[in-house]
Amino acid sequence: MIKLERASLRYGAVLGLSPTSFELPEGGGIVGLLGPNGAGKSTLLQLLSGLLPPSGGSVEIFGQAPFRNPEVLSKIGLVPEGDRLPVGLKGRGWLRMMGRLSGLEGEALETAMTKALDTVGMSERADLPFPRMSKGMRQRMRLAQALLHDPKLLILDEPFNGLDPEARLTLMGLLRDLAEAGARVLVSSHILTEVAQLTDRILLLFRGRLLAEGSVTEIRQLLDRHPVELRLSGEARALSRWAVEQPELVALRMEDAAAVLSIRNPRDFLPKLQSEAAKGGLPLTGLDPLDLNLEAVFQYLTKDHA
Amino acid sequence: MIAFESLEVRYPGAKEPALKGMSLSLEDGIVGLLGPNGAGKSTLLKTLLGLLEPSAGGGQVLGVGLGTPAAAKLRGRIGYMPEYDALIEDATAYEQVAFWGELSGLEPEAARDRAHEVLYFVGLDEARYRAVSGYSTGMRQRVKLAQALVHSPELVFLDEPTNGLDPEGRRRMLDLVMKVHAELGTGVILASHLLGDVERVADQLVILDKGRISASGSMSGLRKALSKRVELRFLDPLNASQEESLPELGALHEARNGYYDLEMKDADPLSAFRWAESHGAVLVQVTPRHDRLDEVLLRALHPERSLESEKA
Amino acid sequence: MPIYAPSLPPKPDLSLGQPPALVLARFDLKRILRQKMGRFFGFIFTFMLIWRLGYVYLYYLKDQNAVIGKMMDAAAPVLAQGAAWHADMLGGWLTYLLWFLVALIGGGLVARDTLYRVRPLMYAHPVKPSDYWIAKLGLSALVPFAVLLLFALLPWFLSVGLTGLHGVMWASTPLRLVPAALIIALLMGSVASGASSLASTPRAGIAWVIGVALGLEALGGMLFGILGSGAWMAISPMSLSAAWPRLLCGAPGGFFGWGPTLVGTAAHFVLWTLLLKNRTQPSEAVL
Numbered sequence: 001m002i003k004l005e006r007a008s009l010r011y012g013a014v015l016g017l018s019p020t021s022f023e024l025p026e027g028g029g030i031v032g033l034l035g036p037n038g039a040g041k042s043t044l045l046q047l048l049s050g051l052l053p054p055s056g057g058s059v060e061i062f063g064q065a066p067f068r069n070p071e072v073l074s075k076i077g078l079v080p081e082g083d084r085l086p087v088g089l090k091g092r093g094w095l096r097m098m099g100r101l102s103g104l105e106g107e108a109l110e111t112a113m114t115k116a117l118d119t120v121g122m123s124e125r126a127d128l129p130f131p132r133m134s135k136g137m138r139q140r141m142r143l144a145q146a147l148l149h150d151p152k153l154l155i156l157d158e159p160f161n162g163l164d165p166e167a168r169l170t171l172m173g174l175l176r177d178l179a180e181a182g183a184r185v186l187v188s189s190h191i192l193t194e195v196a197q198l199t200d201r202i203l204l205l206f207r208g209r210l211l212a213e214g215s216v217t218e219i220r221q222l223l224d225r226h227p228v229e230l231r232l233s234g235e236a237r238a239l240s241r242w243a244v245e246q247p248e249l250v251a252l253r254m255e256d257a258a259a260v261l262s263i264r265n266p267r268d269f270l271p272k273l274q275s276e277a278a279k280g281g282l283p284l285t286g287l288d289p290l291d292l293n294l295e296a297v298f299q300y301l302t303k304d305h306a
Numbered sequence: 307m308i309a310f311e312s313l314e315v316r317y318p319g320a321k322e323p324a325l326k327g328m329s330l331s332l333e334d335g336i337v338g339l340l341g342p343n344g345a346g347k348s349t350l351l352k353t354l355l356g357l358l359e360p361s362a363g364g365g366q367v368l369g370v371g372l373g374t375p376a377a378a379k380l381r382g383r384i385g386y387m388p389e390y391d392a393l394i395e396d397a398t399a400y401e402q403v404a405f406w407g408e409l410s411g412l413e414p415e416a417a418r419d420r421a422h423e424v425l426y427f428v429g430l431d432e433a434r435y436r437a438v439s440g441y442s443t444g445m446r447q448r449v450k451l452a453q454a455l456v457h458s459p460e461l462v463f464l465d466e467p468t469n470g471l472d473p474e475g476r477r478r479m480l481d482l483v484m485k486v487h488a489e490l491g492t493g494v495i496l497a498s499h500l501l502g503d504v505e506r507v508a509d510q511l512v513i514l515d516k517g518r519i520s521a522s523g524s525m526s527g528l529r530k531a532l533s534k535r536v537e538l539r540f541l542d543p544l545n546a547s548q549e550e551s552l553p554e555l556g557a558l559h560e561a562r563n564g565y566y567d568l569e570m571k572d573a574d575p576l577s578a579f580r581w582a583e584s585h586g587a588v589l590v591q592v593t594p595r596h597d598r599l600d601e602v603l604l605r606a607l608h609p610e611r612s613l614e615s616e617k618a
Numbered sequence: 619m620p621i622y623a624p625s626l627p628p629k630p631d632l633s634l635g636q637p638p639a640l641v642l643a644r645f646d647l648k649r650i651l652r653q654k655m656g657r658f659f660g661f662i663f664t665f666m667l668i669w670r671l672g673y674v675y676l677y678y679l680k681d682q683n684a685v686i687g688k689m690m691d692a693a694a695p696v697l698a699q700g701a702a703w704h705a706d707m708l709g710g711w712l713t714y715l716l717w718f719l720v721a722l723i724g725g726g727l728v729a730r731d732t733l734y735r736v737r738p739l740m741y742a743h744p745v746k747p748s749d750y751w752i753a754k755l756g757l758s759a760l761v762p763f764a765v766l767l768l769f770a771l772l773p774w775f776l777s778v779g780l781t782g783l784h785g786v787m788w789a790s791t792p793l794r795l796v797p798a799a800l801i802i803a804l805l806m807g808s809v810a811s812g813a814s815s816l817a818s819t820p821r822a823g824i825a826w827v828i829g830v831a832l833g834l835e836a837l838g839g840m841l842f843g844i845l846g847s848g849a850w851m852a853i854s855p856m857s858l859s860a861a862w863p864r865l866l867c868g869a870p871g872g873f874f875g876w877g878p879t880l881v882g883t884a885a886h887f888v889l890w891t892l893l894l895k896n897r898t899q900p901s902e903a904v905l
Contacts, residue, residue: 355742357741357742357900378744379744381742381743381744382632382743382744383632384742386739386742388735388738388739388742390735391734391735392734392735392736392738392739393734393736394734394736395734396649396730397649401645401648405641405645406739406743408635408636408641408645409635409638409641409642409740409743409744409745410632410635410743410744411632411633411634411635411744412630412631412632412634412635413631413634413635413636414635414636416630416631416634417635420630453739457630457632458629458630
């Protein structure tokens with residue numbers, strides 16, 4: 001669906017994106033686009049949404065280059081960053097105007113608008129002027145705009161910025177529903193906890209390069225330089241006595257009612273732990289992997305490549 | 307730290323009070339303040355600073371009764387880090403932090419010393435002698451934090467301190483917030499839209515909605531453990547037959563991003579290991595399922611919805 | 619051999635600080651002094667001051683040197699002296715330049731805080747609204763007052779020093795010029811800080827002050843021309859600032875007398891101060 005081959009972008013002397021290659025297969029689901037400030041997230045989104053041509057290499061979406069290509073662009077919905085909407089217009093009027101701009105007319109336009117507004121849950125409030133809408137409502141209108149032509153690929157740049165917690169949760173639910181209905185959703189965000197709530201699949205950019213692509217659990221297992229930290233709850237001393245016998249153990253820390261183990265090769269260690277626990281040989285009440293999450297993966301990856 | 311008794315605050319000339327019958331008691335610690343835009347956060351802040359007086363009810367902040375003459379002096383004992391960029395762009399970080407210290411009542415000499423100290427505390431070492439107009443977002447946020455701490459307040463109000471920061475910057479800012487309480491012993495009120503931030507640092511929670519308190523209390527009290535509920539994660543994604551036999555272990559509430567939220571038949575967590583062992587799966591996570599912060603929030607904001615679902 | 623704690627020392631005493639208005643004014647003064655315009659104005663004002671001092675010295679030489687005396691007598695019809703000359707110590711180009719200087723300094727004082735949005739944060743500190751506007755008005759009046767005071771006193775000191783109390787400058791000159799300097803400075807300060815509160819950037823603030831000063835001067839002139847009464851010129855703060863030394867020295871001429879001057883000055887001072895006060899209330903600041 002998305003295929004980049006050594007695609008790069010420079011703005012004069014300024015680097016936007018170093019030559020980057022990756023491929024996202026056809027199919028629905030949410031992908032989180034992550035990276036520190038200036039890592040090239042916005043550049044990548046601009047390349048993907050066809051706003052800019054790559055300075056080198058190629059970008060292909062649905063098998064074609066998206067730049068100035070209406071055939072591809074009609075399959076892409078874009079929600080750019082920010083909260084800029086025309087002050088004088090009402091929601092529905094603006095939506096109609098945007099629909100006309102993307103070539104929808106008459107009956108088809110009205111049906112598309114009704115459907116998009118329904119999806120984002122704004123059918124009843126779409127006649128409010130923008131200044132009277134809350135930030136969350138405006139963001140949903142912007143999403144409705146991107147959904148008008150029923151895109152197969154939906155691109156959102158920092159869509160949660162400035163929203164209050166409830167509006168965030170609503171928008172997350174919407175994105176999940178869209179992804180389940182078969183759209184590929186690409187969301188850039190700075191807030192790791194939110195991306196983790198949304199999806200397991202990430203694209204991690206760093207210093208203009210793609211650092212990792214895939215599911216968090218898979219990526220974490222590739223980072224074998226960092227032992228996995230496991231917190232085993234239960235009777236700490238008995239758990240530790242068993243753990244020190246294991247060759248995978250690198251370090252051990254005792255807590256009140258838990259032992260925290262640093263483990264290499266979790267693929268060897270975890271089955272042993274499990275069978276020992278299943279046999280009833282361990283006073284184990286819980287198992288919590290402390291750094292098998294997006295936050296840890298992000299930190300390890302960016303630190304290792306800094 | 308803070309105790310309100312059916313506190314009502316009304317803006318002069320306003321029909322409706324902005325804060326309605328607020329009863330609240332907060333202990334020294336880090337308090338997360340959540341709520342939609344316009345829920346009354348800034349009114350609460352102005353009340354704490356003694357800029358607004360209660361129109362009914364009353365309360366105490368740092369042992370000072372609101373509405374008493376002494377409340378005007380509260381401002382010297384409270385630090386405030388605004389959400390927006392309240393920086394003097396053409397001054398250096400050091401100059402302006404010293405300036406804010408003097409405005410809080412420090413003598414010039416003491417203000418200069420304190421300015422250096424808090425700038426070290428927030429991690430601005432050499433950059434303090436440069437004009438802040440050239441600072442990155444992370445550095446700007448740290449100047450704003452230093453400014454709120456320079457007079458060694460007993461309570462700081464931090465309004466969206468992680469705004470605009472990238473993951474690394476956010477992590478560092480949250481670490482600093484925890485350090486403010488742990489090392490300086492300053493009480494913290496953290497107003498944020500990010501549940502993840504609040505979850506990470508706060509030990510108490512206040513949820514505001516339309517000028518009322520929808521929920522408040524200690525984090526552990528609000529995020530109750532759900533009995534027999536566990537969250538499971540496996541080393542490799544479960545295959546179809548494994549997923550089909552999950553009900554042997556318990557009723558599945560939700561499966562998302564590789565996490566399985568299960569209500570176990572048997573309260574013993576070891577049964578999960580036994581199930582995995584007999585079905586050829588490898589567990590990496592078995593943790594008791596607590597209320598998530600988003601669930602706490604939605605329940606507080608929409609009590610009618612949870613009642614309905616209970617009836618259903 | 620103790621290990622000293624790396625964290626912050628004990629709580630400082632918050633009661634020893636200076637009054638907030640003074641802190642605010644000092645901080646702004648430091649910023650003004652850092653700007654480069656001091657050199658330009660410093661040069662011009664020094665030149666003007668030397669010119670006026672030279673004049674006083676020339677009158678002293680008249681009695682000392684017969685040749686110069688004769689020349690001065692011959693030139694007497696074109697050489698200014700007496701009341702008009704005294705009033706001119708604080709008049710002419712000096713007031714125009716001072717208005718310009720005050721616009722550059724005072725025009726940005728309030729507007730800069732608006733632009734950087736620091737005022738709400740100030741009111742979150744123990745700063746009262748009165749502290750704020752007193753500091754801003756005070757500083758933008760202090761700068762012109764300091765300059766005017768030099769022009770009011772230095773020539774007089776020279777004259778008294780050279781020829782005693784019966785020299786070319788009257789003994790009563792400071793009693794007339796110092797109050798004039800004070801009134802002019804307050805007028806300038808209130809107009810500048812008041813107009814600055816209308817603007818949202820320092821540049822716009824400077825433009826506001828210059829616009830108010832020049833615009834009212836032009837409007838006054840127009841009304842004077844149309845309606846034929848010189849009293850209309852009293853709506854212009856520039857004309858007012860020129861009128862005060864003239865009236866206090868009893869110099870003839872001018873378009874309007876004591877009445878319009880008093881009313882105009884008081885009106886301007888009250889209007890701009892109220893404006894400044896109302897536009898810098900804590901309620902104006904959405905925290």
